[in-house]
Amino acid sequence: MLIGGQPTRTIWPTAEGAVEILDQSRLPHEVVTVRLEGLADAAAAISEMKVRGAPLIGVTAAYGMALAASEDPSDPALAAARARLTATRPTAVNLAWALRRMSEVLAPLPPAHREAAAWAEAFIMANEDVAACRAIGEHGADLIGEIAARKPGETVNILTHCNAGWLATVDWGTALAPIYVAQERGMALHVWVDETRPRNQGAALTAFELGQQGIDHTIIVDNAGGHLMQHDQVDLCLVGADRVTGAGDVANKIGTYLKALAAKDNGIPFWVAAPGSTIDWAMDDGVAQIPIEERSAHEVTHLWGALEDGTFGVVQVSAPGSAAANPAFDVTPARLVSGLITERGRCSATAAGLRGLFAEA
């Protein structure tokens, strides 16, 4: 999608055998490209959230394995690389999925052939992610079109949480892809952007994306969505996912569950957009089973942003000396999810619904 009118992806290989990424920790204030020269850089980019978003974490991990294969293609080295990348973040299942797929490709090969195969497979996975997200966009735009048809001549108001846009993937996004395709189809849209504390990926990344793409949007604090839903200001909630159980429970950025409750209470459809790689078929009770990352308290008590003099700084907003806790995700039970939008189409948030689209899994 666009930055400054130029089509851009979040990650790409260079001719010199490195990988480049957009450093998302500097957005929306600076567009900075960072070069990942080896496995250590890739692992740090994920854990420090220079890249984030379940699909992009998966693709970055795949490129991390390619970088590792360039450094040392031996079995022990690749096993260590896989373990190191696995440990970067616990909640997004796409990470484990991507690493498993890379291992399945690389393990049977003689070490001398692994480097080329790893780069090729990571590139294929990146392009598959783009295609899957575009397909999610088409299926989701159909859903938005159905809602638009029920209020002809009026704007469709969509509420989203966190960033599940193209910055969370290689391109297009998951929850925002339907909005981009709906824009192509000429629908009148407005997006309520949850700021998404503590890291403000909504206010910083989703608002940036939508602004660059010319889509009407308004930032709100995470507290505001329920009030807007009570007053008929929201037609559809559309979010991404970091892990979906085989029964349809959805782990996503902390606070998603609260919006799902409000949608249910007000009869508003609540849809989750995610590729098949986000489904964890081994789990069927998301609240009990999905590991929830606990991140630094500093993310809650301090905020980075642009100072009035044009420089950047960090402010402490909390009472000095007070402790903070920072669970990064929550789980929305399937009973609150109207349905899932995948690259293969829409389905109910049930085992039967998911199996209907992914029979081979």
Place this chain on the structure above:
Amino acid sequence: MLIGGQPTRTIWPTAEGAVEILDQSRLPHEVVTVRLEGLADAAAAISEMKVRGAPLIGVTAAYGMALAASEDPSDPALAAARARLTATRPTAVNLAWALRRMSEVLAPLPPAHREAAAWAEAFIMANEDVAACRAIGEHGADLIGEIAARKPGETVNILTHCNAGWLATVDWGTALAPIYVAQERGMALHVWVDETRPRNQGAALTAFELGQQGIDHTIIVDNAGGHLMQHDQVDLCLVGADRVTGAGDVANKIGTYLKALAAKDNGIPFWVAAPGSTIDWAMDDGVAQIPIEERSAHEVTHLWGALEDGTFGVVQVSAPGSAAANPAFDVTPARLVSGLITERGRCSATAAGLRGLFAEA
């Protein structure tokens, strides 16, 4: 309650006929006292949120009428003063209640007697607020004691939203008063403090209060409460109110409704602590009837805090150019409220429950 170990109130008259307040817009980083010399200062202190919290807004407005009566005790001047103070903030009904009460005291008097009567009445109202809050504390501590009795030897975990502590009143607070009285009674407590975006009154004020009072607490982002409730980390939700309808609907800081939904979904008691002056007997449908203040978008996009060099600054956290909306309150329907804690005791969030305590209203 305590600041630096010294008992402190939020507002007090001076010997020279002025009023002094704690400037809450500087907390938690600086303890600053501001002098209100006249009506204009009082109105500005309310609208700029140097004082905030429904009960304290009411008492500040009462002192504002006393300052006005010192300036000009004529009927037209006092009518203009009342109109000016009424316009400062729309949602807290205590403001209208306090101004009505002052008018009822002053209107029958000859102008020459009004100044002394106004100061006396404002002082009475401040002391009544302290007494009402202490009584709320006693009744609420009984409730906490009942919960503590069901988990002997364990800590009671209470989640609160925004600041309904002594900083929201003259002293003691509403939602936090039960916690302070429970502390006196020796109960083991821990408080989850919602940071309460956009103005962070939880992270800034509630955490400051609890820290000064030596009560164990943890700041969380507003998104986190649902997750904690799903995982049995919350025994009780306890919040204040800016307006309660005669049917028990509760207007409170934006985001309260989302916590009430999560409490309901997880079978956790959700209680609202407020004095009788917060009840608006003329309303019976909070979502439809209670006016919701829309505040500046700047509060959403920019944050004030302490910089690393010890100075203070404002950072923009959102994408430049993106719009923001800032509704400051929402309404929690009575069906989600376990009950109300008033200075006269506890009651159900129903017309019958409220009338049972306030038969004369």
